[in-house]
Amino acid sequence: GAVVSQHPSRVICKSGTSVKIECRSLDFQATTMFWYRQFPKQSLMLMATSNEGSKATYEQGVEKDKFLINHASLTLSTLTVTSAHPEDSSFYICSARDMARVETQYFGPGTRLLVL
């Protein structure tokens, strides 16, 4: 089956630093990847849509200068949380659409970010 990986699985950083999270589709090509954020006991909230070779589309209320997204290839998208603050602590999950089966999204295992 389609596999999406994320790295790192968890990260702890100091306030003010930047953190990069990678999302990779391991056995399929994905022109579109999505980034979600999930707070404890809440549902997933879509942050942005990442399209290979073009700028990401951000949801309302998500700061594009704070959450930098790069989708440089058909198998890799990165989310960089810039100048992280404690309120950015959350569970970040990416998903990818298989170009061959566009009706289905496959999700990564998530990245737990803790900002001290």
Next chain:
Amino acid sequence: LAKTTQPISMDSYEGQEVNITCSHNNIATNDYITWYQQFPSQGPRFIIQGYKTKVTNEVASLFIPADRKSSTLSLPRVSLSDTAVYYCLVGDPAPGGYQKVTFGTGTKLQVIP
């Protein structure tokens, strides 16, 4: 954007069949219905997807009535390991169509020994 409504939580005993219903009254013609399962601190896992009538795979069945305004995920003979949150998503698979898919609250299924 088709909004979905699910029960917040459900309890079931081991070995029973569980049916979780999702309402999506504003579903569009091109929308597919997809169900995901999520365990704590993990990403959602694809369970099943359908457009109309009935779909069955090795883990679940999905029933969709003719008007497609609702769908029911059926889990046969649940076990303790099926305790998780189940999400119903509705979206258009066309390029860019899933851009606005929104996760609802999901249904927290608790399987009891």
